[in-house]
Structures are given as C-alpha cells and as structure tokens.
Amino acid sequence: MSTIGFEELINKYTTVLFDCDGVLWRGNELIPGSKEFIDHLRKHNKRLIFVTNNASQSREQYRTKFQKFGLDVSTDEIYGSAYAATVYLKYKLKSKKAFVIGMSGLEHELDTEGIEHIGGTSEEYNKLTTDIDFKGIKDSIDPSVDTVLCGMDLMLNYSKLSHAFSYLENKNVNFVLTNDDSTFPQSAGIFPGSGSLSAPLILASGRTPTVVGKPNKEMLDCILDKNHLNNEETLMIGDRLNTDIKFGQEGGLDTLLVLSGVSKREDIEKENIYPKYILNSLDDLN
Numbered sequence: 708m709s710t711i712g713f714e715e716l717i718n719k720y721t722t723v724l725f726d727c728d729g730v731l732w733r734g735n736e737l738i739p740g741s742k743e744f745i746d747h748l749r750k751h752n753k754r755l756i757f758v759t760n761n762a763s764q765s766r767e768q769y770r771t772k773f774q775k776f777g778l779d780v781s782t783d784e785i786y787g788s789a790y791a792a793t794v795y796l797k798y799k800l801k802s803k804k805a806f807v808i809g810m811s812g813l814e815h816e817l818d819t820e821g822i823e824h825i826g827g828t829s830e831e832y833n834k835l836t837t838d839i840d841f842k843g844i845k846d847s848i849d850p851s852v853d854t855v856l857c858g859m860d861l862m863l864n865y866s867k868l869s870h871a872f873s874y875l876e877n878k879n880v881n882f883v884l885t886n887d888d889s890t891f892p893q894s895a896g897i898f899p900g901s902g903s904l905s906a907p908l909i910l911a912s913g914r915t916p917t918v919v920g921k922p923n924k925e926m927l928d929c930i931l932d933k934n935h936l937n938n939e940e941t942l943m944i945g946d947r948l949n950t951d952i953k954f955g956q957e958g959g960l961d962t963l964l965v966l967s968g969v970s971k972r973e974d975i976e977k978e979n980i981y982p983k984y985i986l987n988s989l990d991d992l993n
C-alpha cells in the first residue's frame with residue numbers, strides 16, 4: 708500500500724472510477740480539492756465514471772448536483788445504485804411492478820424503464836401515524852407486485868415496512884436492495900445508510916435480498932454493459948473499504964482509498980482489505 712502522485716496517476720491510468728459520497732462530497736458539501744482534481748483529469752483527456760451506492764437520486768438529478776458544483780458531467784458517466792437496481796429489475800428479473808422503500812430518484816429511474824411502482828414517496832405510505840390499519844395492509848396486497856425494492860428512504864416508517872414485509876411473505880416476490888452500506892457520510896458526520904434501513908425487513912422476513920450496489924457484480928455489469936474497461940489502465944477511487952475498494956479489487960482494478968469519508972486507516976487491518984494506494988483526500992493529488 709503506498710501513496711500516488713498526480714503525474715504517476717495520469718501516466719498509468721486512462722480511466723478513473725470515482726465513488727461520490729465521502730470522495731467528491733459529503734452531503735451537499737464539496738470535499739476540498741475534488742473539483743480541481745476532476746478538472747485536471749479532464750484536461751488530460753481521461754475517461755471518468757462516477758459510481759455511487761447512494762440511491763436517493765437519479766442519474767439526471769446527480770448531473771444537476773455536479774453542475775451546481777461547477778462540474779460538467781454527462782448522465783452516461785454516472786452509475787448510481789438506483790439506476791443499476793432498475794436495470795437489474797428490468798433485464799434480469801423482467802419485473803413489471805415493484806413495492807418501493809425509497810425516494811424520488813429511485814422512482815425516476817423506474818419510470819425511465821417503464822417499471823410501475825407503489826410505496827416510495829406516494830402520500831398514502833408517508834403518513835406518520837400510530838393508528839395502523841393492520842387488516843387494511845394485508846387487504847391492500849397488489850398481486851401484480853413482483854418485487855420489493857429497498858433503497859435510501861429518509862421517510863421510512865412502520866407502515867411502509869409492514870407493507871413491504873407483507874409482500875415478502877410471498878416467496879415468489881423478489882427482494883432487492885439498491886445497496887447495503889451500513890452508514891453514509893454527511894458534512895455533519897456519519898449516519899445510518901440503506902443497509903441499516905433494510906435490516907428490519909431482512910430480520911422480520913427471514914429472507915436474504917439480492918444487493919445490487921458496490922461491491923456486488925451487478926453494479927460492475929451495469930457499467931460494463933456500456934463501457935469497455937481496460938483493467939490495467941483503470942483506477943477505482945473510494946472512501947469505503949467494504950464497498951468501493953472491494954468492488955475495485957473484485958473487478959480486477961487498482962484501487963485508491965481516500966480517508967475523507969467513512970473508512971479510517973485503522974480499518975484496513977481490521978477489515979483485511981488493502982487498497983493499492985491511500986491518500987488523505989483527492990486534494991493530495993492537486
């Protein structure tokens with residue numbers, strides 16, 4: 708494990724895969740040096756691909772987020788777990804309708820692929836109430852729902868979990884997570900991630916979901932569907948050992964861990980995941 712300098716990086720790699728939360732930004736706060744580094748790579752005609760497990764936004768919404776930071780990124784350079792999960796439902800599961808625990812970004816991606824969805828941000832599932840109509844939940848089961856899809860949901864509540872659980876009682880209904888990150892970084896610190904939000908369903912249903920996001924191959928498959936990667940010339944940069952660095956290693960890519968997000972230096976030995984390179988942040992490359 709070593710550091711790496713900008714010159715060495717641009718001479719060695721033609722393509723850079725970037726994780727987003729904890730590498731480029733924390734919530735809505737850009738991490739110092741990330742914009743400058745991306746601008747430098749653009750000037751050296753490098754291919755950039757952005758790979759985020761954060762399913763709260765669609766590719767289009769991420770393009771707008773990049774623009775707000777003064778970064779010109781096209782949607783086909785962005786691979787979010789909302790998009791990857793939608794592709795998985797559409798082309799692998801041939802899903803027609805999903806019960807969603809998630810936000811508008813995930814719903815937007817499902818809409819682009821013509822997959823119907825209930826739950827999510829719709830009013831009837833987002834009322835915070837202790838007056839639960841338990842019989843109504845069982846009676847409301849829609850037989851055309853073929854998948855329960857869980858992603859980041861800031862409006863998670865008992866009623867939504869009970870609806871999702873009721874669908875999962877039918878073993879023919881697929882169970883898919885956009886990602887299972889236990890936490891995720893905001894500028895104010897670390898908070899519960901999608902993996903921690905879907906844990907109650909896994910415990911209650913006794914079912915094991917398919918997880919699409921990093922480090923799983925479904926995310927890499929989604930990228931490789933549209934991009935040929937020359938492994939020797941591709942670098943994966945991430946802040947989380949058990950998703951980003953593991954994703955890069957299992958994809959045969961060199962990896963760079965930045966300490967600006969979730970994982971800390973002492974986690975490397977604890978998790979026995981050793982990146983090829985380590986830096987404090989992307990600013991070390993400017």
Ligand SMILES: C[C@H](OP(=O)(O)O)C(=O)O
Pocket residue numbers: 726727728729758759760761762888890891892900947969
């Ligand atoms: C969910 C979020 O996604 P990332 O952009 O880091 O993959 C995170 O876990 O930090």
Ligand SMILES: [Mg+2]
Pocket residue numbers: 726727728729730945946947968
């Ligand atoms: Mg991250």
